[in-house]
Amino acid sequence: MRIQEFNHIDTSCPRTRAETCQCESVDRLTEDSNTVVAQCILEHSDAVKGTILLIQAPGTATLIKGTITGLTPGLHGFHIHEFGDMTDGCKSMGGHYNPDNVEHGDITQGHVGDLGNITADESGTAKFTIEAKRVELIGSRSVIGRGFVVHSDEDDLGKGGDEESKKTGNAGDRLACGVIVARSEEITEAHGGEHSTTGRSMTKGEKSKREKNVKGMKKDKAGFKKRYGKDAEAVMYATATKQAMK
DSSP: OHHHHHTOOOOSOTTTOOSSOOHHHHHHHHHHOSSEEEEEEOBSOSSOEEEEEEEEOTTSOEEEEEEEESOOSEEEEEEEESOOOOEEEEGGGOSBOOTTOOOOOOTTSSOTTEEEEEEEOTTSOEEEEEEETTOBSSSTTBOTTSEEEEESSOOOTTOSSSHHHHHTTTOOSEEEEEEEEEEESOOOOTTSOOOOOOSOOOOHHHHHHHHHHHHHHGGGHHHHHHHHGGGHHHHHHHHHHHHHTO
8 A cells, every 4th residue: 555655646637636637739820829818716715706817929928817806905915825725715716926936026937927016996896917937828837727816915925034935025924826728829909900910929009009009909999809808808909018028
């Protein structure tokens, strides 16, 4: 019996811990796509609810846009965790996604999953847009299949001066969590034409142009909503990115 236990090899999925692993199909999806859109619906809380969209085109940073309600006013730690495993609620999602095996920090350094804090207003609502340069939806380090967690307290960004700060930022309890899932394999612009990028990063001018394009698209927000439903805003940003990089 002891020999069998010693020789046991964990064959579960490294992203979701499921017995059946679909990482290869996730890698194929993201590597073959021009733009990848993913989403996360927060669960395991009666009070805290939220929807998060992630968008990445090749050669660009991942945009993370979301709205979370039911929070206490103020700052709340917000992270991507290692596993999309909610078999034991948010507890089973593991630690922060940390493929580089470094100490906890902020969005520019530290764990890849360290996204800093989101701010809830007096009504308990946090609306945010994060440009996460180290978070990937494309390739072997794609976070699709992993999970988001929002915490009860402020993340000290690794500056708390104790060991827990170096691991979790002393961000407190896990209030709500959800698995990151792919929403579509390919984003098509409003006129039906497909776009591609050159695989380079956006310039400052292109980012400015993208924001202007999005602002113009929002004038037809109802049309986008009718055609793309919940993906409307994601389509706007993906399309605007492609147009800005022409």
